[in-house]
Amino acid sequence: MSDPGSAQSRRGFLGWFLGTSVGAMCASILYPVARYISPPDVPEAQTSRVVAGRVGDLKPNEGKIFRFGSLPGLLIKTEDGGYRAVSATCTHLNCTVQYRSDLKQIWCACHNGFYDLTGKNVSGPPPRPLDEFKVNVADDEIVVSKT
Amino acid sequence: MTSPAPGIGARLFAWLEERTGLSVLSDLARKKRVPRHRHTIWYYLGGMTLFLFGIQVGTGILLLLYYRPSASEAFESVQFIMTRVPFGWLIRSIHSWSANLLVLTAFVHMFSVFFLKAYRKPRELTWLSGALLLFLMLGFGFSGYLLPWNELAFFATQVGTQVAGAVPVVGPFTLRLLRGGDLVTGGTLTRFYGFHVAVLPALATLLVGAHLILVQKHGMSVPPGVGKGGDSHDESVPSMPFLPNFLLRDLIGWVAALGILAALAALFPWELGTKADPFAPAPAGIRPEWYFAWMFQTLKLLPSHILGLEGEMLGVLGFGAGGLLLLLVPFLDGGRGGTSGRDRLIVACGWAVVAFMAAMTILVYLPAGK
Amino acid sequence: MSVDATRSIRRAGSGRRLILASLVSLLTVAPARAAEPPREAPAGPRPMETSCVSCHSQMDDVLLEPTKHMQDDIHFLKGLSCHDCHGGNPAAGGDGDPEAAHDRKMGWTGKPSRTQIPAFCAKCHADAAFMKRFNPHTRIDQYSEYRTSVHGKKNAEGDERTAVCVDCHGVHGIRAVSDPRSSVYPTKVAETCSACHADEKRMGHYFLPTTQHEEYRKSVHAHALYDEGDTSAPTCNDCHGSHGAVPPGVGNVANVCGSCHTREATMFRETEAKLKLDLAACIQCMVCHSNHAVLPPDDRMVGVGDASTCTGCHAEEDKGYKAAAQMADGIGALVKRLGEANERLDRAERAGVEVGPDRFDLQKGRDKLVEARVLVHSFDLEKFLAAAKEGLETADAGVAAGDRAEAELRTRRLGLWFSLLVIVAVLIGLALKVRQIERTSGT
Numbered sequence: 001m002s003d004p005g006s007a008q009s010r011r012g013f014l015g016w017f018l019g020t021s022v023g024a025m026c027a028s029i030l031y032p033v034a035r036y037i038s039p040p041d042v043p044e045a046q047t048s049r050v051v052a053g054r055v056g057d058l059k060p061n062e063g064k065i066f067r068f069g070s071l072p073g074l075l076i077k078t079e080d081g082g083y084r085a086v087s088a089t090c091t092h093l094n095c096t097v098q099y100r101s102d103l104k105q106i107w108c109a110c111h112n113g114f115y116d117l118t119g120k121n122v123s124g125p126p127p128r129p130l131d132e133f134k135v136n137v138a139d140d141e142i143v144v145s146k147t
Numbered sequence: 148m149t150s151p152a153p154g155i156g157a158r159l160f161a162w163l164e165e166r167t168g169l170s171v172l173s174d175l176a177r178k179k180r181v182p183r184h185r186h187t188i189w190y191y192l193g194g195m196t197l198f199l200f201g202i203q204v205g206t207g208i209l210l211l212l213y214y215r216p217s218a219s220e221a222f223e224s225v226q227f228i229m230t231r232v233p234f235g236w237l238i239r240s241i242h243s244w245s246a247n248l249l250v251l252t253a254f255v256h257m258f259s260v261f262f263l264k265a266y267r268k269p270r271e272l273t274w275l276s277g278a279l280l281l282f283l284m285l286g287f288g289f290s291g292y293l294l295p296w297n298e299l300a301f302f303a304t305q306v307g308t309q310v311a312g313a314v315p316v317v318g319p320f321t322l323r324l325l326r327g328g329d330l331v332t333g334g335t336l337t338r339f340y341g342f343h344v345a346v347l348p349a350l351a352t353l354l355v356g357a358h359l360i361l362v363q364k365h366g367m368s369v370p371p372g373v374g375k376g377g378d379s380h381d382e383s384v385p386s387m388p389f390l391p392n393f394l395l396r397d398l399i400g401w402v403a404a405l406g407i408l409a410a411l412a413a414l415f416p417w418e419l420g421t422k423a424d425p426f427a428p429a430p431a432g433i434r435p436e437w438y439f440a441w442m443f444q445t446l447k448l449l450p451s452h453i454l455g456l457e458g459e460m461l462g463v464l465g466f467g468a469g470g471l472l473l474l475l476v477p478f479l480d481g482g483r484g485g486t487s488g489r490d491r492l493i494v495a496c497g498w499a500v501v502a503f504m505a506a507m508t509i510l511v512y513l514p515a516g517k
Numbered sequence: 518m519s520v521d522a523t524r525s526i527r528r529a530g531s532g533r534r535l536i537l538a539s540l541v542s543l544l545t546v547a548p549a550r551a552a553e554p555p556r557e558a559p560a561g562p563r564p565m566e567t568s569c570v571s572c573h574s575q576m577d578d579v580l581l582e583p584t585k586h587m588q589d590d591i592h593f594l595k596g597l598s599c600h601d602c603h604g605g606n607p608a609a610g611g612d613g614d615p616e617a618a619h620d621r622k623m624g625w626t627g628k629p630s631r632t633q634i635p636a637f638c639a640k641c642h643a644d645a646a647f648m649k650r651f652n653p654h655t656r657i658d659q660y661s662e663y664r665t666s667v668h669g670k671k672n673a674e675g676d677e678r679t680a681v682c683v684d685c686h687g688v689h690g691i692r693a694v695s696d697p698r699s700s701v702y703p704t705k706v707a708e709t710c711s712a713c714h715a716d717e718k719r720m721g722h723y724f725l726p727t728t729q730h731e732e733y734r735k736s737v738h739a740h741a742l743y744d745e746g747d748t749s750a751p752t753c754n755d756c757h758g759s760h761g762a763v764p765p766g767v768g769n770v771a772n773v774c775g776s777c778h779t780r781e782a783t784m785f786r787e788t789e790a791k792l793k794l795d796l797a798a799c800i801q802c803m804v805c806h807s808n809h810a811v812l813p814p815d816d817r818m819v820g821v822g823d824a825s826t827c828t829g830c831h832a833e834e835d836k837g838y839k840a841a842a843q844m845a846d847g848i849g850a851l852v853k854r855l856g857e858a859n860e861r862l863d864r865a866e867r868a869g870v871e872v873g874p875d876r877f878d879l880q881k882g883r884d885k886l887v888e889a890r891v892l893v894h895s896f897d898l899e900k901f902l903a904a905a906k907e908g909l910e911t912a913d914a915g916v917a918a919g920d921r922a923e924a925e926l927r928t929r930r931l932g933l934w935f936s937l938l939v940i941v942a943v944l945i946g947l948a949l950k951v952r953q954i955e956r957t958s959g960t
Contacts (some may be wrong), residue, residue, distance in 0.1 A: 018946035024939045045227040070250035070876035095884045110887045112779045127747040229869040236869035401946045407938040413933035417870045
């Protein structure tokens with residue numbers, strides 16, 4: 001065997017090597033776990049409630065599309081300042097509806113379907129009403145949740 | 148050589164020792180030796196199973212932080228973990244893959260102990276606790292599989308609980324107990340969650356504790372055919388110290404397993420599937436996880452009636468009898484580790500069971516259509 | 518006639534007798550048209566208590582029919598009874614004297630003939646003042662509409678075979694149109710019309726086809742009405758009219774279809790104005806979509822392929838042919854690209870990458886696809902291509918998002934290789950340590 005000196009240095013090197021690599025391994029385990037535990041950007045799955053906007057985003061008699069999960073929703077601020085929210089997927093052939101401030105109704109451009117502000121289909125091809133959502137204003141945020 | 152003045156570490160140890168007396172454990176560990184022979188490799192499987200179980204507990208606890216056990220939220224919460232939680236995909240995939248590896252190592256560990264006859268006196272209780280632990284692991288697998296509430300899991304659970312219901316006398320009660328009612332519903336999900344994170348872990352803790360204590364008490368068994376043969380406490384067989392040799396080797400296996408799990412999770416992420424719809428018809432080709440597949444295939448092959456009795460019921464009773472025999476192995480064995488007729492029969496039965504399980508499993512996965 | 522009246526006529530002289538007789542006959546024995554129904558609210562015995570019902574309910578066969586379904590009849594339920602339509606005396610004759618009940622002086626008309634029926638019903642149903650008492654917003658133009666229809670015209674000519682009110686509405690158990698059991702409820706209309714119109718013997722007299730009902734049942738409209746339960750979906754009367762039923766060849770088919778499909782109809786009219794064509798003469802909805810068997814439109818209907826409807830008129834060298842080809846290509850490309858985008862996003866999602874926002878953005882592409890398909894009816898290549906282009910842009914963005922998701926997966930793999938490197942290092946370190954320990958301890 002080689003002399004005790006180099007054996008010592010080899011042992012030292014091995015100790016260092018093992019220690020460093022084990023440390024690196026521990027870090028590469030602890031890092032994902034730490035990131036996992038710290039709260040993600042949204043606290044829970046956005047299937048039952050989302051923040052659709054902030055107070056001030058909409059003027060009275062105006063509507064805007066917001067994202068609810070992967071589907072569109074329509075948020076409307078009525079003339080008296082109240083909010084209404086419905087699903088924006090037309091029940092006819094799934095086009096995205098829009099708010100018509102001139103008619104104060106919800107309109108689907110694809111085949112001229114009309115809904116009233118509660119989502120009820122009032123004219124044209126749509127066979128079913130739009131799903132209505134609940135709207136709450138918390139501080140500055142407009143929170144839309146499924147009924 | 149003279150040791151330097153007691154450093155802070157030694158002082159801490161002394162403080163603890165005065166109060167807990169835990170040095171008896173470290174003495175035990177220092178004294179423990181592991182026999183070295185051609186079958187030593189099988190000694191690592193117990194520790195590997197323990198390590199994988201530890202991984203399950205760790206990743207399981209992490210999943211608990213985000214999972215929701217209700218029919219309307221379970222699937223979405225797993226999807227949330229997979230897509231919105233940083234490294235959630237990693238934790239979840241590791242949990243799923245490790246579950247499968249755990250069941251595999253548990254079975255191999257059990258078979259290796261069986262063929263190496265490590266269950267002989269005085270290790271009967273170790274075997275018993277181990278066999279029960281194997282059943283618990285299968286229970287973990289079955290209950291955990293339903294938790295993502297996807298289509299495959301829903302129908303697999305329906306089929307699985309249906310089979311449990313085929314047992315005479317206690318069957319219908321068992322079925323209702325498992326399902327939380329007559330059908331698989333959100334109630335079943337919550338119940339399975341309770342089993343998976345509380346009931347089974349509590350039982351497993353007790354059994355693992357007992358199993359480990361017994362293993363330490365009796366030391367490692369030496370298989371027949373090695374050393375002087377016969378007695379498992381043969382000191383003529385060369386051995387290595389548990390600390391640090393065997394432990395380091397154990398660690399090599401564990402770190403390698405960790406690497407394999409990471410690779411599986413990143414390269415073959417565990418799929419989520421589609422959300423369960425109790426009113427949709429069952430899709431074609433429903434089958435349980437691979438570790439139940441052999442039972443499933445056996446039941447499928449049994450004729451619907453044998454001697455006037457329901458085939459399925461007989462099959463289930465057969466599995467029950469098999470489980471009972473498994474528990475009783477140490478008591479059926481001659482105990483001498485010799486090559487008597489009974490010993491050879493037991494070994495032959497063991498190989499027959501292995502071959503049967505393998506064949507049934509392969510049959511399930513053969514492409515359909517003849 | 519009453520016994521007293523007969524006696525008084527006999528007492529008069531023969532000349533006066535004649536005049537008296539004529540006067541009396543003019544006043545009492547008259548065709549249904551001239552007899553007046555009671556104008557006040559129905560007075561006298563309640564519907565169930567009329568002598569009509571008490572006699573006829575004890576008769577057989579044809580004479581029993583009128584009372585068999587009275588409790589379902591809307592007239593009955595509104596308080597009207599036999600005499601309100603047929604005249605006669607509901608208070609008399611209950612003891613078995615038909616003459617007393619069938620009192621011509623009180624307007625008894627008996628059973629009107631088939632040619633008389635429309636006017637018979639119109640006695641009330643065309644009388645605004647009368648009908649408003651029962652239903653303030655009811656229509657009263659059914660009779661005049663009927664007279665414009667083929668059924669009405671033939672009836673006026675004396676054709677006994679053609680449809681009259683009772684053929685569709687029933688005769689004595691007439692339910693309200695809004696009653697789902699009524700023969701003219703939306704889900705029953707097609708059946709009612711085809712009772713005659715699918716009957717080859719009947720239609721043979723008029724040389725009319727009988728396949729309409731069969732074809733209609735294959736259509737999207739029938740599917741919407743019968744399978745989806747959407748009673749706003751069109752059935753025979755929604756296109757042909759209920760009472761003023763006109764045959765195919767109505768002035769402008771696009772107007773009929775356009776009463777619901779407004780966008781397409783508007784586009785037609787704009788094309789007419791732009792090209793100064795009388796499209797009523799050439800292209801109408803039915804040429805491509807058929808009139809009764811309106812099937813779900815297929816993208817292959819546009820273009821120049823085998824299943825195309827454009828090539829029926831457009832020859833290879835004309836502008837329309839080229840435009841059709843371009844439109845078909847446009848739709849095909851958009852469908853394909855959207856499919857690619859969806860597939861990438863699906864794959865990414867299965868592997869655990871979040872794609873919700875990207876799916877949301879892709880919805881716009883789907884909207885544009887629907888719009889492009891509608892714009893086919895404008896026959897305006899520019900407008901179509903604009904919509905298709907926007908759709909393609911969205912689809913491309915979707916594909917890019919899918920690629921980004923795949924990149925995320927690759928990043929994970931990179932992370933994997935790094936951690937595997939570390940693990941391998943640890944393994945090597947451990948192995949070397951074991952070797953070292955065992956070498957020095959001499960094991």
